[in-house]
Amino acid sequence: MNAANRPKHSAYSPSLANLRSLLAIRAIALLGQAGVLAYVLLVSRTTQSLWGMAASLVLLAVITVASLWWSTTAQDIGNRTFFAQLMVDVLGWSALMYYSGGADNPFISYYIVPLVVAAAVLPWRYTWLVAAASVAAYSLLLYFRVPFPLFSPHAAMGHQQGSVHSLGMWFNFLFSAGLITYFVVRMAAVLREQEAEEMRRREDRLRHDQILAVASLAAGTAHELGTPLGTMTLLAEELQQDASLGDQAREDIALMQQQLLQCRKILAELSNTAEVSAAGTRQRRQADRLAKSCVEHWAARRPRVSCQLQVLGQGPAPQVSYDQTLPQALENLLNNAADTGAERVEVTVDWNADTVSIGVRDNGPGAPADVLAGMSATAPPVSAAGPGANAAGRTHGGLGIGLLLARATAERHGGHVRLENPADGGCLATLTMPAEPAGG
Incomplete structure (x- = not known):
């Protein structure tokens, strides 16, 4: 395999890092259970009723090693894959607990670990599924288990006393699971929202x-x-x-x-x-008159391109508050539409109670897929490749900054620019602005 065909891996993937941390936690827990098994073998010098626990340990260890090896070749993982690994923890630990005393095993509280990890990393629906699986497993282990020699003194304290103790542990786990699932999920969601907001601010600054x-x-x-x-x-x-x-x-x-x-x-x-x-000076003008003025000013400089203006809104047009960069942004969209080689450019003006939309459509080949993808991403495209670049592409003699400037202007005015390829061909760039009352 040559260098060009080798898979490219990202330098850092948070999801893979979380998976490796989970596998490390599982490995530590397995080492603890292996220590318990070794201690019982050393004290009792018998392998009676230990084969089930040993087989569960080996199987879970093999799954852990295989998952760790797979994580070194994967580029990224989704929520379902991470959820599956947490369910492996729940099911594998249930098998270990079944062969080592069930609910009498003090390591039964390990069920809290996958629950906390799910609450911190996964969406709430997955967390509730992990919580339900953990509570169900704990409940079954109260009645279905294989006695384990190390914990027999605890069981010998009396059936009633042992049952009350186990039931109290179960209620404590149920209470803890509910609190963790509800509150940790909420706190994790708040942290993720804060991180996303900070990322948006950082990208806005850039x-x-x-x-x-x-x-x-x-x-x-x-x-x-x-x-x-x-x-x-x-x-x-x-x-x-x-x-x-x-x-x-x-x-x-x-x-x-x-x-x-x-x-x-x-x-x-x-x-x-x-x-x-x-100076921060802005002026107010009705949306249809603003669009008409921009189109007339632009058409005088591009006489070879037919430009049609159509007002779709009903009633008096609302006003927009703008500075001189907004007409330039509209002219950028018009220039980009004309630069596709289109013979006709259509401009539409529409509005509702809250927004004003000015659409610029050409009959060219349509925007390239990478330009459309760039418009859907957080960072705006600075350039567009290919001879067919239009309303999102080459402007100003091929510098590719037309859409960048138009989008920045719209956002500074509280609006946005949307780019799409209609089904019947061409490309449509829509500049949306906040509307103000017509009589304001």
């Missing part, structure tokens, strides 16, 4: 740092472009004054002057947006 880096780069680039644009503008004006140029050359120079003027206008808008965003 994403915001990423956006800040892009914004800093854009601001520096805009400042540096001012000088060459000014130089090209002067050269174009000088060329326009050359009497030896033909009509076609003058038309080309005039077109170049228009494009240079557009570039300077874009840089001025970028500087103005940075100042407004830094």
Whole structure:
């Protein structure tokens, strides 16, 4: 097997680490029971009624070793696999207890261990199943067991006294199992929720740092472009004054002057947006008018692409509160849709009492699977591969930051961006924003 075909394992898997910890606990418990077996053999010097316990020990040890070997080759395990290992603990320990005195064996309290592990690691439904299995096993061992020589003095204290003692231990176990299953499961759920929230915050910080880096780069680039644009503008004006140029050359120079003027206008808008965003200034506008303004502004710069705007909402359109980065985010989605080679782009505006949705759909090849997967993950995609990348893919000359910026803008405004491939083809990018009352 060459290096390319070898299975790739993650450097660290929490589920596998938990499984190995469980196997280590089981191995320690088995060593304890092996010590008990060795002590009985040393004291009584007889193997009578010890074969069942010895066979149970060997079988459980073989399962433990096999599970440990399997854990070294597995990439990850699910909840069902971990639950199965806990049930092996319950069933294997039940066999050991049956052949070593049943409920009279002081090691009967080991049933608490798989229960605590399940409460800390598994969802509550699995924990309740482990608790039910442990209580059932303990209850059966009160009446069905093989007497064990080491614990016969305890049994010889009297049938009534021994029964009351065993029954008291059973009630104590039942009470402990109930408390552990209920409260530990709740505490573990709270800890997992806190960990997930902290992870979301950390990823938000990373994403915001990423956006800040892009914004800093854009601001520096805009400042540096001012000088060459000014130089090209002067050269174009000088060329326009050359009497030896033909009509076609003058038309080309005039077109170049228009494009240079557009570039300077874009840089001025970028500087103005940075100042407004830094001041925290926002404006309010009806959703349909905002979308119409963005589409008209964009269509003037992409005349070769047909763009249709359709308002689906009923009644007066609600307002949205936004800064200048939101129209840029919409234009990013429009640019990405047009960059797929689509001849037509459809924009829809819809709303309800709580949200406003602006959809941008193209009739291109659809978003690649890795781009869709990236949108469903926590971290947003920074780039998209392949020539068919569209509303989530290549923007700004192939830099692949269009969706990243649009998503960050939407989240900063309290909304989100969703990407999907409709069944009838193309790609649909939907920007959803909180709605404000139309008369607010």
